[in-house]
Amino acid sequence: MTAVIRNIDVFKAMEIWAPKHLAYDWDNVGLQLGSFHKPVEKVMVSLDVLESTVEEAIDNNVDLIIAHHPLLFKSIKQLNVDTAKGRIIQKLLQHDISVYASHTNLDAANGGVNDMLCDLLGIQKREIMDNNYTEKLVKIAVFVPHKHANDVRDAMSKQGAGHIGDYSHCTFQSPGQGTFKPLDGTNPYMGTQGEVAFVDEVKIETIIPAAKQMPVLDAIIDAHPYEEVAYDIYPVENSGVTYGIGRVGTLAEKITLEELCDRVKTAFAVQNARVTGDLAKEVKQVAVLGGSGEKYISRAKQMGADVYITGDMTFHAAQDAQAMGLSVIDPGHHVEKVMKEYTKTYLESHFTGKEIKVIVSKANTDPFQFI
Template identity: 50%
Template sequence: MKPANGQAIIQTFEEWSPKSLAVEGDKVGLMLGTLNKPVDNVMIALDVSEEVVDEAIEKEAGLIIAHHPLIFKPLKQIETTTGQGPIIEKCIKHDIAVYAAHTNLDITNGGVNDMMAEALGLEDTKVLVPTQEIPLKKLVAFVPENHVEIVRSALGDAGAGHIGDYSHCTFATDGTGTFIPGDNTNPYLGTQGEMEFAAEKRMETVVPETMIRNVIKALEKAHPYEEPAYDVYPLDLEGEKLGLGRVGYLKEPVSFETFITQVKSAFEVHHIRTAGPEPDMVKKVALLGGDGNKYWSYAKRNGADVYITGDLYYHVAQDAAVDGLSMIDPGHNVEKIMKEGVKRKMESLIDSNKYATQFIASSVSTEPFSFR
């Protein structure tokens, strides 16, 4: 088997976590190097420090996918003995490309915030801070009767027909399709030059706009006709809301002290900061990975018993406490949960039977603080 090309790896990654999800002004995408090369090993990292690059060199990784951008502000110069210079120099010398997935990885389904919510065992989660809504489309396909189940399965497997917790939702009605195969056709039904009357089903399903291309590809692959007939319509319906943070429920209420222990265990930290009034019991939890200072009011508005986020500012903690919100700051570095999470996701998306590329979670700690 050959390793996957870097462009194919990132294309697959962006089908899961597209750059379009990132908040305005965020720096995401290729930071350094080229993706147009075979990549044997991909390192998944929270930050791109010099120690992480050394680890990538040791593991012979040709690509680093990081959560925090290596280059966020424009560089006026690259001095190879100070600042980011040594990192950039090592990456160039060892042909290591650096790709950043920041707020798009926070927002996407199954991304950083979902990983954090899952680690805490939260249920019935929803977006804390909506940033966008994905429009819905209605796909209508005309399918011969003996292929209805094949096409229905293909559409559902490709992401069509999701309504709440239900999948593969379709509606079909009977009809008759007509067509005359031309001289250069090889028709599944009918004869060249003669009108054909085919018993067909009009199959309808809903598709998020971001998935419509893949769903149509699945339709064309599963449909027996050379030229499948289908229509796509916009829908004036509320689409899926995407955004930062999550809010959900613990399976059972627990005391605040018990919940603190759970937070430390889930995020593998020994120390946390708390602020605000301590609730007797914790049931509803809001969280936002990274710096969530400006979003504490969303947690309050959603009736959360506690809000978990990193880098809490002094005055933000005071203001939220006055408003009666309990907060826990386990640190920004808890987003390290994405290293194993992205590794598992990419292993599920890249066909290991087709490509020899390996995904490696960085073992380097990039926590800048020491606790005494």
């Protein structure tokens, strides 16, 4: 019998990729409306949750919307269904559609929105513009019989233990002998009640992000043959992976600012882009920040960027960038729509072989048009 997929299973999948603790403290990510436990057969990925998005979800019998921009960003003091926000919430509740948001945590995540934008532009050797989270690490050591060592190690690795750079399954193991005495009421995997057992075991130890401690422990316990699993956890001073929004990297070769504008329009499927600076100037070092990034112009310049690609650039901020010799390309906030196809692909890969369908919203939520 096929296992039922519930909303919480999809939320957990998203949080493997973009953990909620990567979000800025002013943000509102996670479940916005609905239930953790509702069965889900169809998911729709959208940039925004507007009335057009909700109507599209209703027409497609969607159970869950995964959005980038939160439906509930500011607190609501009344639920007035005569307003646009009220109507959206009313329709979602009437049709039992849940909404989940992955916002600045998806911006900061490895492979998240800013990396998607860089991928499409061919930007390499990337650095983070604004570091907002560094993982705390712990070391875990578990004692397991020899013949179960591989199973336990694999289970740990699948939950994020022993990942160092581009390597997984990074552990150290040492042989030893464990002892235990099963007491009344036990059902030991090996040994006899009332007698001390001596068992040849392996000690597997590795580094894990502190945020993944509980999933790793659960995986160890599920894979381990013993009723009671022996393990140690202790803090370490090693620095974990740093996450943040924005990226600064290089193009494969120098191109003119005008050529980069054309590349931006093609890559992000936009008809127009605002630009400051000399269009004939050659650029190679590029800063990218999806969404509204004008407050990071100084940081982009400090990191050596020739040009900064971001949305919602205001008049005086553009003047400031121009004065410091930093060109700006503003293709709009809406280019974050790239997250829709990437998220669809990720969820389909995560739930391969499961009874769940993922679609991408086709509703146009960009409020601007050019005439």
